[in-house]
Amino acid sequence: MVLLSLSSNLLYAQKRNPIDRDATKETKALYKNLLRLSKKHTLFAHQHATEYGHGWYGEEDRSDIKSVTGSHPAMIGVDLMGFSGRSPEDIAKEKERLRKNVADTYNRRGVTTIAWHFSNPVSEGGFYWKDSISLPAVKYIIPGGEAHAQYKEILDDIGEWAHSLRGADGKLVPVIFRPFHEFDGGWFWWGKPYCTREEFISLWQFTVSYLRDSLDVHHFLYAFSPDNRFRTEAEYLERYPGDAWVDMVGMDNYGDMGRNRYAVDTAAMKLKIVSDYARKAGKLAAFTETGLESIPDTTWWTNTLLKAMKNEDVRLAYVLVWRNDRRSPTHYYAPFPGQVSVPNFMEFYHDPYTLFETDLNDIYRRRWFFGLF
Numbered sequence: 371m372v373l374l375s376l377s378s379n380l381l382y383a384q385k386r387n388p389i390d391r392d393a394t395k396e397t398k399a400l401y402k403n404l405l406r407l408s409k410k411h412t413l414f415a416h417q418h419a420t421e422y423g424h425g426w427y428g429e430e431d432r433s434d435i436k437s438v439t440g441s442h443p444a445m446i447g448v449d450l451m452g453f454s455g456r457s458p459e460d461i462a463k464e465k466e467r468l469r470k471n472v473a474d475t476y477n478r479r480g481v482t483t484i485a486w487h488f489s490n491p492v493s494e495g496g497f498y499w500k501d502s503i504s505l506p507a508v509k510y511i512i513p514g515g516e517a518h519a520q521y522k523e524i525l526d527d528i529g530e531w532a533h534s535l536r537g538a539d540g541k542l543v544p545v546i547f548r549p550f551h552e553f554d555g556g557w558f559w560w561g562k563p564y565c566t567r568e569e570f571i572s573l574w575q576f577t578v579s580y581l582r583d584s585l586d587v588h589h590f591l592y593a594f595s596p597d598n599r600f601r602t603e604a605e606y607l608e609r610y611p612g613d614a615w616v617d618m619v620g621m622d623n624y625g626d627m628g629r630n631r632y633a634v635d636t637a638a639m640k641l642k643i644v645s646d647y648a649r650k651a652g653k654l655a656a657f658t659e660t661g662l663e664s665i666p667d668t669t670w671w672t673n674t675l676l677k678a679m680k681n682e683d684v685r686l687a688y689v690l691v692w693r694n695d696r697r698s699p700t701h702y703y704a705p706f707p708g709q710v711s712v713p714n715f716m717e718f719y720h721d722p723y724t725l726f727e728t729d730l731n732d733i734y735r736r737r738w739f740f741g742l743f
Contacts, residue, residue: 385652529585620658
């Protein structure tokens with residue numbers, strides 16, 4: 371019995387590592403530390419937090435969250451959407467701007483997560499599906515597809531950029547890469563109505579394999595994140611590419627969090643499905659996107675978001691709320707000075723469960739200094 375138990379523990383320990391056996395030391399440390407932190411805490415993340423905010427753009431070391439709390443979010447969300455559909459000069463500028471953002475976050479000892487609103491590579495229409503314009507690109511770009519060589523060139527470009535991500539210490543910056551999110555919906559060209567399960571899995575597996583094994587990108591952690599259209603583990607895993615191809619499982623959920631309905635118990639149940647699978651498979655778990663536009667609910671942070679995350683026994687590495695548009699007076703998901711939810715957000719900020727950038731000392735090393743453990 372002892373030997374059997376030891377064998378099971380060793381097998382589980384082997385799972386609790388990045389899928390890339392050649393992952394950099396810093397990437398392995400990030401993975402392990404996020405696993406450890408998620409037992410008692412969740413990192414707070416905000417999309418485009420340091421790039422722009424409510425009424426401002428491109429100011430050094432600024433974020434709306436820092437203006438409210440004195441700290442940047444623990445995790446910053448960025449996007450590779452600017453790497454296509456522009457002139458070569460504009461793409462080069464975007465790559466450099468984004469490279470600096472990722473490096474600056476790492477130098478402050480924050481974390482970066484990367485989304486990819488990928489413009490359709492075989493038709494017009496951008497990243498959204500447009501009935502009169504869009505082509506079902508997945509079948510074209512997977513191995514054997516007519517545009518597979520073109521897709522490899524796109525990944526070559528991302529790989530080259532990835533190798534430019536170095537911090538002040540000269541080391542490659544670990545990031546969480548979250549491609550093809552909300553794939554169970556029909557609003558993106560990679561969505562469920564426009565490709566088979568087998569085609570989607572082929573796309574995911576090839577993307578990971580090409581970046582990791584052909585381009586030697588060894589500082590990415592790969593996050594799988596459908597929308598909230600599931601109520602069972604089997605439904606959640608319907609397009610899952612397999613444990614060998616995913617580091618983090620997540621969920622995007624706006625609908626249960628106030629956009630369509632307030633259903634905290636339902637959101638909590640779905641987070642538990644994600645978290646339970648992560649624990650069983652030795653993966654990270656996260657609440658990869660959520661939020662309430664304009665945050666008119668003055669207690670949303672503690673009465674909706676925190677309750678959804680604390681209602682069940684879940685372990686979540688981070689929770690990310692969407693961006694604050696710099697021009698729109700209403701399109702924002704995080705507070706800024708004077709916004710009505712600021713007092714409640716400060717309760718959220720001071721809750722021991724939530725971590726912000728100033729709570730982290732060095733998440734890229736396998737030891738901690740700030741007394742949480």
